[in-house]
Amino acid sequence: MAIISDSISEARKYLQFDVIGIPTETVYGLAANAFDANLVTRIFEVKERPKFDPLIVHTFAIGEVLKFVKSFPDELMLVAEKFWPGPLTILLPRKEIIPDIVTSGLENVAIRIPDHPLAIELLKSLDFPLAAPSANPFGYVSPTNALHVNDQLGSRIPFILNGGSSKIGVESTIIGYENDVLTIFRLGGISVEDIIEVCGDIRIKTHSSNPLAPGMIDSHYAPGKRMILGDLNTLVQRHHSENPIVICYDKLLNHYPADMQIVLSPNSDVRQAATNLFASLRQADQMADSLILAEPVPDEGLGKAINDRLRRAAF
Ligand code: TXA
Ligand code: MG
Secondary structure: OOEEEOOHHHHHHHHOOOOEEEOOOOOOEEEEEOOOHHHHHHHHHHHOOOOOOOOEEEOOOHHHHHHHEOOOOHHHHHHHHHHOOOOEEEEEEEOOOOOHHHHOOOOEEEEEOOOOHHHHHHHHHOOOOEEOOEOOOOOEOOOOOHHHHHHHHOOOOOEEEOOOOOOOOOOOEEEEEEOOEEEEEEOOOOOHHHHHHHHOOOEEOOOOOOOOOHHHOOOOOEOOOEEEEOOHHHHHHHHHHHOOEEEEOOOOOOOOOHHHEEEOOOOOOHHHHHHHHHHHHHHHHHHOOOEEEEOOOOOOOOHHHHHHHHHHHHO
16 A cells, blocks of 8 residues: 655655555646656556546646747636636647657647645655656546545555645636637536636537547446436435445435435535535445446536536546
């Protein structure tokens, strides 16, 4: 199992020669020196991730980002200044200093400044940025605390920097240009409504038939057990005999055992539901014999990102 600690100096030591788990406000990352192609290759091995799925580069200031990219269009700079540090990833034309393996050979590199004190302290102490995907085996539910990372990847990595539970709970929103049109490629921790406030109307393209756009693949964020998404009363009637575990938005079902239900947000708040989402999916996966039932949450604010994750988990 990995060492779990909040020591920045230990984290720095392991990053000289290996990959480690790091906390962010969205989900935990599996991090390595983004300038070192060999170490970045280790990320793909540990995660069993296909090499054509590019990684996000994490740093601590816009001044640093300018060292890695050829240009930073005004419109995207506006968004960056508004939402960084925070759950937003921006696609920008990369300089040579970013190795091919990080971007899977694509011209753009995905960049993010996380809003987590320990992550920022670590990044400031290094002379390289950190490439990091979510710290889960490819296709599985993302981790929102150090124990989640340890459960699945602890035997493959030496160290996890412990920064508590991730407060946002869903991955960053990904934004960039496609054919000169400003586009959201992944719904995430910054809501569509918030982005529209800064840059006006925006295209949303979170599905692709192109297998080279794996962040958009339909089955993702998936628990091991079968999951069905829909109206819970109908589903529970239909699947009663399978003893399903039920994930509710804000209220328990009346005619079903309370100890077989998980409520995402007792306060009826989509932000609270996002914070609890992935831990709840993991818990349901452990509790269920064979089946998990879930209902969509209100499709507004972070609810859009949650419903996207639930649909892919159930695909
Ligand atoms: O919140 C987050 O973004 C977390 C934390 C750790 O920062 N990271 C994360 O990484 O979710 P990952 O690898 O699980 O998802 C990154 C997504 C992938 O779907 C990948 O396809 C997309 O970003 N991506 C990365 N670089 C890209 C690029 N150059 N062009 C298009 N998509 C890219
Ligand atoms: Mg991921």
